[in-house]
Amino acid sequence: MKMRRGETDILRHRCADFAGSRRHLYGRSRSVALDALAGGSAFGGRLEAFAGRSVLLIPREQLNAAVALIELDGVARRIVICTPDVPLDYLRAIATTAEVDAVVYDDGTPDPQAFGVPLLVASSADVAARPAGVSDIRQTEWVLLTSGTTGVPKLVCHTLASLIAPIKPVSEPPIWGTFYDIRRYGGMQIFLRALVGGGSLILSSAGEPVAEHLGRLAEHGATHVSGTPSHWWRVLMGSEARIMGPRYVRLSGEIANQAVLDGLRAAYPQAGVGHAFASTEAGVGFEVNDGLEGFPADFVGTGKGDVDIAVDDGVLRLRSLRTASEYIGADAAPLRDADGFVDTGDMLELRGDRYYFVGRKDGVINVGGLKVHPEEVEAAINQHAGVSGSLVKSRKSPITGAIVVAEVVLKADGAPEARSALEREIIALCRRDLAPYKVPAMIRFVPTLPMTAAGKLLRHA
Amino acid sequence: MSIQLTVFSEIEKVAAEHSKTLAPLSDETVLMNSGLDSLCFAVLVARLEDKLGVDPFSTAEDSSFPVTLGEFVRVYENATR
Numbered sequence: 428m429k430m431r432r433g434e435t436d437i438l439r440h441r442c443a444d445f446a447g448s449r450r451h452l453y454g455r456s457r458s459v460a461l462d463a464l465a466g467g468s469a470f471g472g473r474l475e476a477f478a479g480r481s482v483l484l485i486p487r488e489q490l491n492a493a494v495a496l497i498e499l500d501g502v503a504r505r506i507v508i509c510t511p512d513v514p515l516d517y518l519r520a521i522a523t524t525a526e527v528d529a530v531v532y533d534d535g536t537p538d539p540q541a542f543g544v545p546l547l548v549a550s551s552a553d554v555a556a557r558p559a560g561v562s563d564i565r566q567t568e569w570v571l572l573t574s575g576t577t578g579v580p581k582l583v584c585h586t587l588a589s590l591i592a593p594i595k596p597v598s599e600p601p602i603w604g605t606f607y608d609i610r611r612y613g614g615m616q617i618f619l620r621a622l623v624g625g626g627s628l629i630l631s632s633a634g635e636p637v638a639e640h641l642g643r644l645a646e647h648g649a650t651h652v653s654g655t656p657s658h659w660w661r662v663l664m665g666s667e668a669r670i671m672g673p674r675y676v677r678l679s680g681e682i683a684n685q686a687v688l689d690g691l692r693a694a695y696p697q698a699g700v701g702h703a704f705a706s707t708e709a710g711v712g713f714e715v716n717d718g719l720e721g722f723p724a725d726f727v728g729t730g731k732g733d734v735d736i737a738v739d740d741g742v743l744r745l746r747s748l749r750t751a752s753e754y755i756g757a758d759a760a761p762l763r764d765a766d767g768f769v770d771t772g773d774m775l776e777l778r779g780d781r782y783y784f785v786g787r788k789d790g791v792i793n794v795g796g797l798k799v800h801p802e803e804v805e806a807a808i809n810q811h812a813g814v815s816g817s818l819v820k821s822r823k824s825p826i827t828g829a830i831v832v833a834e835v836v837l838k839a840d841g842a843p844e845a846r847s848a849l850e851r852e853i854i855a856l857c858r859r860d861l862a863p864y865k866v867p868a869m870i871r872f873v874p875t876l877p878m879t880a881a882g883k884l885l886r887h888a
Numbered sequence: 889m890s891i892q893l894t895v896f897s898e899i900e901k902v903a904a905e906h907s908k909t910l911a912p913l914s915d916e917t918v919l920m921n922s923g924l925d926s927l928c929f930a931v932l933v934a935r936l937e938d939k940l941g942v943d944p945f946s947t948a949e950d951s952s953f954p955v956t957l958g959e960f961v962r963v964y965e966n967a968t969r
Contacts, residue, residue, distance in 0.1 A: 664953065
């Protein structure tokens with residue numbers, strides 16, 4: 428699997444069979460042999476047309492996206508990797524910002540014609556012979572979308588080199604499974620770990636029941652399995668958790684608490700349990716393998732390892748070869764500071780000799796890996812004619828990391844019965860306008876909201 | 889109200905609010921087959937903390953995970969004892 432000197436590291440070169448073992452990407456209904464991709468193509472004669480282009484990657488199926496990524500790396504100038512939940516209006520804006528001039532879609536893509544690009548190609552997992560003479564020595568930009576912003580996601584520019592920088596050599600090829608979509612940073616790490624490590628990958632599929640997915644993980648002999656703490660809660664609260672027997676269980680994407688770590692250790696006594704901190708911009712910061720929540724304070728420092736870790740004003744900052752280079756777009760803010768550090772926006776508290784995550788500097792609430800901006804929820808609540816103001820906050824949850832709760836000030840104090848009717852009306856407004864994970868789980872009526880001296884809502888009381 | 893009744897009634901409320909169809913609730917119901925998703929469970933555990941004063945999952949001392957509804961209720965019974 429070693430790259431020869433002078434050879435550009437492209438993903439296709441990581442697909443050959445390893446030590447005589449067959450390697451696959453396993454989807455829900457079909458799979459692709461990786462060695463076929465090492466020398467083949469699902470784009471066929473269209474592959475060359477992608478040379479030097481900026482490609483919007485919008486297939487619905489993860490397997491189709493995975494095959495396209497392997498083929499386009501080294502050929503395209505830029506691949507903009509989109510999850511299927513990005514609305515069409517946002518996709519249009521993303522395509523403009525990223526100077527997209529090619530689109531890859533599949534049967535499940537709602538409106539592939541919407542972008543007016545010169546090259547529109549359907550992706551598939553049907554691999555045939557690779558056309559001769561297609562140059563794939565380019566260093567392709569891998570662009571991932573953030574979910575941390577209201578409105579159009581930011582475009583975070585990585586390279587294959589920055590994405591695989593956190594991946595350590597392994598002694599045995601892993602068979603990875605992930606509950607995570609490989610088009611998000613956390614899932615992308617697993618996709619690349621399977622390819623770089625000489626192994627295989629079992630992909631999740633939207634809408635697939637947990638039991639069926641676990642059945643596939645068991646059937647293909649998953650040795651390493653990754654998910655968010657919320658994914659793992661779903662596994663632990665089902666009766667099928669033990670049908671698979673991984674050697675390593677990994678959590679990322681949201682903060683892992685002690686209960687889920689202990690639950691995993693009990694369910695998989697033979698497995699190592701690790702949780703990783705990563706963000707799309709900063710890359711993988713560190714992995715914690717001692718079975719405890721938070722991380723040891725002696726991780727912090729510069730020059731200690733591959734990643735420089737700083738805590739300034741209680742906020743985690745990271746610097747390494749794993750970070751993205753920039754946000755794409757003419758008016759984009761810098762992604763790193765002058766010293767090369769990425770501000771993660773995650774706030775830490777030192778208790779004893781460990782740091783613990785205590786929330787987001789920007790007030791963003793992470794509900795099972797999905798980000799909620801309090802302002803958006805407050806706007807929905809404040810539509811109600813009886814409301815004079817609201818403050819939306821995070822409440823810690825062992826299951827999803829956090830849930831959304833709200834404090835609401837009414838224009839007029841009502842009787843208790845009137846209040847419960849008001850609560851129902853406010854929740855109904857939120858349900859109409861917001862995704863379910865953004866709707867407050869509880870509403871508390873309060874006489875006033877805390878304000879700063881400048882008259883703004885005080886978010887960190 | 890008994891812990892079991894409190895848990896069952898909160899489950900029904902959360903399911904109604906989230907437009908989830910509940911399986912018939914009994915001690916043997918497997919939690920993940922009950923009709924609630926992880927967001928519903930997160931809301932349920934927070935509501936039960938307000939009602940019963942404990943969140944056994946944030947202060948877990950024994951690490952066995954409830955799989956059935958009966959086990960889930962017992963976790964709360966043990967925690968409030």
